[in-house]
Amino acid sequence: MSVAELPRRHYLNANYNIWSWLLTTDHKRIAILYMISLTLFFFVGGAAAILFRLELMTPQGDLLISETYNRLFTLHGVVMVFFFLIPSIPAVLGNFLVPMMIGARDMAFPRLNLLSWYLFMAGGILAIAAIVGGGVDTGWTFYTPYSTTYANSQVMAMAMGIFVAGFSSILTGMNFIVTTHTMRAPGMTWFRLPLFVWSHYATAVIMVLGTPVLAISLALIALERGLGVGIFDPKLGGDPLLFQHLFWFYSHPAVYIMVLPSMAVVSEIVPCFARKRIFGYSFIAFSSVAIAVLSFLVWGHHMFVSGQSVFAGMVFSFLSMLVAIPSAVKVFNWTATLHKGSISLETPMLYALGFIGLFTLGGLTGLFLATLAVDLHVHDTYFIVAHFHYIMVGGAVMGYLGGVHYWWPKMTGRLYPEWWGRVSAVVVFVGFNLTFFPQFVLGYLGMPRRYHVYPDEFQVLNVMSSAGASILGLGYLIPLVYLLWSLKYGKAAGPNPWNAKGVEWQTPSPPPTLNFDETPVVTEEAYAYPPLDESSAEGEPLEPVAN
């Protein structure tokens, strides 16, 4: 097929009018809208990170003044958490794929889906306005009473931005749950659902039940800051720890909003490139649900040294330990899926395997933080920073990139250049580890987080970390370039370039506006890859690329 043309009518070329995009209710187009806006936010947040990593090359605060430094790390945190990571996989890949994977024509509430993009953008614009109007210096955690009484920056605008974006998250979650319940194609029983859908369902539960608590805690901050109503500031009679309870009730589960969808992606990629049914389907499915529930019981481990009672500390430590088990089960099952497979290392698989490794380390270091006496030492140090970046960047972002590569042919009808893809995966993996592994050591040595100047003896490790950050930054730029390139010059993909199982691969790429020319009827389990021959040299091959 010639490179330039895809003569069929599909969701991308159905209409070129700008309003056909801005007023679309097609979940696939909304996913693309999200992808574009998220990419912008990602590079805004990333630029901030590069700037303050440069600052941290030297122990003296010589590149930036502390006000700027504080605003930059707040910007990085807020933008990356609320405007990239939380919506990343659900709003882009989930939006695109959940209806397709269950054989539906759209989400249950297409107009709410569009509304949620607009809410997201409105929140994003408020956040950008807050940044342009002077920035925010509270950290993304908005701890009271600093944020309510002392911070001399645009806290209100930023809190409002997050508040509004929160409703976008709630609506997305609501849509996933209802879609999964009511829109499944004939034959698509719960235990035939791809694990991607199970994970997104679990994510949606967290979005729906956690986000409103964040919303109310931000609203209370606004009340206290704006009207002098004293709920969190001890000087006005309040208690600052109440904010931490409410905030972490959402923000700990929010970590699972970021990583569960990544697990969803990995659960699709690993069986495809191992040519094998996933090991322990039901265990992975239920572990997603278990994570969603348990994640709400552990928030107090952010508060072990906050003045929370010793008793509460013990309760939360115990519960935090439990959430490790479903995560461990997942990792073991993915690894076991590789056993006796027929493995090939295309770009998505490299990202997925990278995810497993980094998530394992990130998860295990999480146990250090759940262990009370060790948390006493590492709390609020770079150990924490390293840990959650292993989860959020090593986990969530690797999963996002893996997923984008895996479904790129489906979304755009084009193949990305495989060689460059592999290079980027390796560069990201190396850059990531160089950036964040030294931070574990720094943290145990005692370097507190959010420090603008630091004692000289920490410099060597900081320089390593900054060097890694520049490699990591490069690693993120490469895919941006070649993915854009492939939109015009990539080879046409065909409906199923990976020879993968799953309903979404049965429709042409890019899919028609209503996803399927006729409603698919599901007759087999997910991942029903044909059995590999005993002691054979080959599994079933990947289909030769788009001939």
Added chain:
Amino acid sequence: MDTSFRLFPEQASTAAEQVDRLYVFLLGVASFFTLLIFLLIVYFVIKYRHGARADRSQVSGNRYWILEITWSLIPLGLTMIMFGWGADLFFKVHQPPPDCIEINVLAKQWMWKIQHADGKQEINSLHIPVGKPVKLRMISQDVIHSFFVPSFRVKQDVLPGRYTTIWFQPTKTGRYHLFCAEYCGTSHSRMTGEIVVQQPAEYAQWLRGASSESPEAAGESLYDQFRCGTCHNNPTNPRCPPLDGIFGRMVRLEDGSTLQADEAYLRESILDPTAQVVAGYKPVMPTYKGQIGEEEVFQLIAYLKSLQPPQQRTPKSGPPPFETPNDTDQQP
């Protein structure tokens, strides 16, 4: 303090050793599983790579369940060990022995003010004797701070409006970093200090000597020099409110509002006395603006702070100038 490059922090307290032991256990578990997963992935990817000859016959039946249960129970067991061990140690860190040296710590943006029991004060440094348990009673004047000494492996947030405590027992003399670990605003990273652990004899000498005049003493002589006592220390003279225990009290003003007598209020009352006059008094006090500098204001305030509240005195008549103090000594 030792500023050379290192990969493991110094152990300088009794807790440090215990925490490190637990840390090494955790490190072992984490390394084992990370390596296990990593090596398994590499091994499988090589052995079962597409195109390689390998036995791919699938196992079936119950082994699947046995595996799932095994790899759920082993992590469960290990995490329970971590929980138990960590909680036990945590509990100990929160149970100070009875014979502690008690020291007060006031945190504010962006400094640590240390007050030893005998009244000796220091800023951004804390002198303690080696081998003796020390208990800190801490409070913040503004936002949340966190008292963190890496070499002691202890950390405790310092809250406004409520005391928190922490204790440790240094095992080595030397100088150690003190950090504020909870983000507290612009100069958060400069809110650092050092812990100076000395031999008991050295410490005793430090406690006794060296101090130039304390701020309270300096404030007291200023108080005498400006003859503040002529009005304020005269219980029969109704022109001025008495200042005993003034600091931190709720003051009712002429306009009916109340505020707390904090540093800012005391400073204003010295430099601009008619701005906020206590209810029941006339604005007769002269201003001292231009006559004394900020440093002296600090000293005066330190002296006023040191004045004990009066013994339960019954007000004679008229509106009581002060209301019951709030349960915290915070500014409104």
Added chain:
Amino acid sequence: MTHHIVPVKTYAFVFAALLVLLALTVAAAQIENEVLNLLVGLTIAVSKAALIMLFFMHLRYNTFVIRMAAVAGFFWLAILMTLTMSDYLSRM
């Protein structure tokens, strides 16, 4: 369409019960005992909410999934409440 249509009589009965409960709760508020007062007040509030949800909101006639959705909100609120209070009530 097979939507359950509740008889008007049921609605009227529920409404009457709600008004009786309202009168009860105002009367019971005269109890001087702090804890008992709160307990009675909350019990009545919960019964009123249950009546509204079961009949006015048709929870009684709805599918399992919708009942789960209704329960989930309260269940998660209970988690938030219990674990937060476990801190506040055990502080010295």
Added chain:
Amino acid sequence: MNTHLAHHFDDADQQFDAARLGMWIFLATEIMFFGGMFVGYTIYRVNYPQAFAVGSSHLQLVAGTVNTAVLLLSSFTMALAVRCSQTNRRTGTVFLLAITLLLGVVFLGIKGFEYTEKFATHHVPGESFSLSEPHSSPVDPQHVELFFSFYFAMTGFHALHMIIGVALVTIAATQAWKKCFSAEYYTPVEITGLYWHFVDIVWVFLFPLLYLIR
């Protein structure tokens, strides 16, 4: 074929189920939204019981009781309105929705009256807050102020929900008037009803927690 069936649904039942489930899930988020405030309220009430009792004694019990009755009645009329649309009685639906609407406005009116009174007596938290009357038990005025903070935050958000509810009922009533609904399709009435009842339930809890403290 039903004209209200969106392109991506197979049949009207599926669409109705989806809408109803969606609304219930949304209500679950609303429970958590108010829940955050209830948790804060609980903590401070446990810490400062006398101050909360004092604060509560400044509220107008009669207004609160009447408002509760008004809301309960509006829930009743709302339930009947839904029933009328289920049984294809258009005028009944419109009439009952109008009554519901009216009751909602009455509730907001009484609430507004209470707020005005609070402003007049300086019971609104903030700079001008003052507690002038003497009390049998000495309480910290700041803690009473905290009670009023929660009073205004909780009833304020509730009133906001009422206003949204009134708007939704207005829309539903207009649509019903324009013959948009039938026994086959009355989803907006049903959904609005669920929302309205939920707002009622929040008040059912607010009433004893704010007005009836001893």
